[in-house]
Amino acid sequence: MTFKLDDYLPYQLSTTSNVVSDVIAGEYKSLFGLKIPEWRVMSVLGVRGASTQRHLVEATLMDKVTVNRAVKNLVDRALLDRSPNTADGRSHHLMLSAKGRDLYEKIMPAALAMEKKIMAVLTAQEKAELSAMLAKIKKSADTLAAE
Template structure:
């Protein structure tokens, strides 16, 4: 069997994702004191509003332990507010606190600038094609996982 790791899609996606995440992580850590999971939680809450931890796991595709740790750190830093979930007494609604919204407002332009810098190697058409292809791949994986 002739297997080339560099041509294996999961390897390509993982190494590309890790390279981008590591680049961004160094900036978030040095400028804002956040790790990538913490930023992902803040980004979901910043764009989608209040959420439960279970929904954060689904939205970020991170495991429960990673999300739990990120939420705890953000609550400890007063970047998130927690309120009881009347529909499920075992969970809480989480949302960005005032301090969290302020920090999110500082991070978002930096995140967008880094995204623009990274994606500058692609034309507008290539960006659209990449987004469409990644959506198709994710849909395919989701369909196979449900089967």
């Protein structure tokens, strides 16, 4: 059996994801001083609203330490607000502060413009098919992970 790493789906997904993230991150790191984990936390909070750190770990698929470090940096920069979680005294609700919301609103157009440049090599139909295929692959992996 001959194994070709470049044809191995997990390798293709990982390397593609990393390079796409790095290219887009270059935009908001140079313009806004954010690292990838910080932007992922901000984007989840920007879309979903207030969340606990545990939920951020689940939503971003990053480990606890990475999320903790990103949250600390964002709080230190006054981009996130914390409030006690009355349902669970051990955690806090995290949300974008007014300053964080303003920054989020500035970053989104840059991130979406870079995504558009990257995806310009695909037709509208190919984009839709890719999205559907990725959703199927994720669902299959989620099913296997739950077994």
